[in-house]
Amino acid sequence: ENTKIRVKPDHSGVVTDGVKHSMNPFCEIAVEEAVKLKEKKLIKEVVAVSCGPTQVTETIRTALAMGCDRGIHVEVSGKDYEAMGPLQISKIFAALAKKEEASLIILGKQAIDDDCNQTGQMTAALLDWPQGTFASEVTIDGEKVKVVREIDGGLETIKISMPAVLTADLRLNTPRYATLPNIMKAKKKKIANMKPADLGVDMVSRVEVLRVDEPPTRLAGVKVETVDDLVAKLRANGTI
Amino acid sequence: MNQVVKAATVSGSDMANPLRSEVRQLYKNLLFLGREYPKGADYFSERLKSAFMKNKDVTDPKEIRKLVDRGEFVIKELEALYYLRKYRAMKKRYYEEELSTMLNIG
Numbered sequence: 001e002n003t004k005i006r007v008k009p010d011h012s013g014v015v016t017d018g019v020k021h022s023m024n025p026f027c028e029i030a031v032e033e034a035v036k037l038k039e040k041k042l043i044k045e046v047v048a049v050s051c052g053p054t055q056v057t058e059t060i061r062t063a064l065a066m067g068c069d070r071g072i073h074v075e076v077s078g079k080d081y082e083a084m085g086p087l088q089i090s091k092i093f094a095a096l097a098k099k100e101e102a103s104l105i106i107l108g109k110q111a112i113d114d115d116c117n118q119t120g121q122m123t124a125a126l127l128d129w130p131q132g133t134f135a136s137e138v139t140i141d142g143e144k145v146k147v148v149r150e151i152d153g154g155l156e157t158i159k160i161s162m163p164a165v166l167t168a169d170l171r172l173n174t175p176r177y178a179t180l181p182n183i184m185k186a187k188k189k190k191i192a193n194m195k196p197a198d199l200g201v202d203m204v205s206r207v208e209v210l211r212v213d214e215p216p217t218r219l220a221g222v223k224v225e226t227v228d229d230l231v232a233k234l235r236a237n238g239t240i
Numbered sequence: 241m242n243q244v245v246k247a248a249t250v251s252g253s254d255m256a257n258p259l260r261s262e263v264r265q266l267y268k269n270l271l272f273l274g275r276e277y278p279k280g281a282d283y284f285s286e287r288l289k290s291a292f293m294k295n296k297d298v299t300d301p302k303e304i305r306k307l308v309d310r311g312e313f314v315i316k317e318l319e320a321l322y323y324l325r326k327y328r329a330m331k332k333r334y335y336e337e338e339l340s341t342m343l344n345i346g
Binding site: 025170177180181 | 315
C-alpha cells in the first residue's frame with residue numbers, strides 16, 4: 001500500500017522490478033475460506049496453486065503457512081509471464097482441476113494489479129462448472145454449495161452443485177496472519193513444480209497492450225464558504 | 241538478537257529455564273511481525289530490543305509468564321493492525337469509490 005507505482009518510460013507497462021510482491025488480498029481471503037472448510041472437516045485437502053516465476057513460491061509458502069496441505073508452482077517467466085492474463089491462468093486451473101480431481105476451486109474475485117475479475121468465471125466456463133462469484137458467505141450442504149453473493153443493490157443467495165468455482169469478496173472472512181511458527185511448520189510441506197506445457201496449455205496471449213499511462217492529475221478542490229456558494233458553483237459547472 | 245538471548249539465559253535462574261525458549265521464540269516471532277510495521281522494521285526492532293533488555297534481570301517465573309503473555313498480546317494487536325490496514329485500503333479502493341461516483345463527487 002505504500003509503494004509508488006511508476007509507468008515505464010516506454011509506456012509498455014508498470015515498473016515491477018524491485019517492487020515487493022505479496023499474495024493478492026482477495027486470494028488471501030480465498031485461502032482462508034478453503035482452510036476453514038478443511039478445519040470444519042468439510043473438505044479433505046487444500047492445494048495452493050500459483051502461476052509465475054520463482055518468486056511466487058514465497059506466496060505459495062504463505063498459503064501453506066495459513067494451512068494449505070501442499071502447493072503447485074506452475075512456472076511461467078519472461079515474455080510469457082508479462083503477457084499472462086486470466087485466459088491463460090484459467091486454462092492452467094482447468095487442466096489442474098481435472099488432473100487433481102478437485103471438487104472446489106476457490107480464488108480471489110480479482111487481482112489488485114490488473115482488476116480483471118475474469119479468472120474465476122473463465123475457469124468455470126472452461127470446465128463447464130457452476131460458479132459462485134463475489135462470495136461473502138459459503139456453506140457446504142452435502143454435494144451442494146450455498147453461496148451468498150455481493151451484487152449491486154444487495155445480496156443474492158444461490159445454491160450450486162459441486163464441483164464448482166467460487167471467487168472470494170472482501171467480506172467473506174478475516175484471513176489469518178502467516179506467523180513465523182506457522183511458516184516454519186509449513187517448510188515440511190511439498191510444492192510440486194511444473195510448466196504450462198506439461199498441462200497441455202498454450203500461453204499465447206490474445207490481448208496486446210498498446211499503451212499504459214498514468215491517470216490524469218486530479219484538479220485541486222475548491223473550498224466554498226456557504227451552502228449558497230456551493231449551489232452556485234455546482235450550477236456553474238453544470239452538475240446541477 | 242544473540243545479545244538479547246544471552247542476557248535472557250545468563251541472568252535466568254534454574255527455575256526460569258523452561259521459559260527461556262518461550263522468551264526466545266516470542267522475540268523471534270515479534271521480530272518477524274515487525275518487518276511490516278508502519279513506522280519501519282528498524283524502528284520496531286530497536287524498540288523490541290530495548291523492551292526485552294529492560295526486563296532481562298527478571299527471575300520470578302510468574303513475572304516472566306506475565307511478560308510473555310503481554311508479548312503474545314502485542315502479537316495479536318499487530319496482526320489486527322495489519323489486517324485493518326489492508327481491509328481499509330481495499331474498502332477505500334473498491335467500495336467507497338462506488339459511493340462517491342454515485343454522489344457525483346471525487
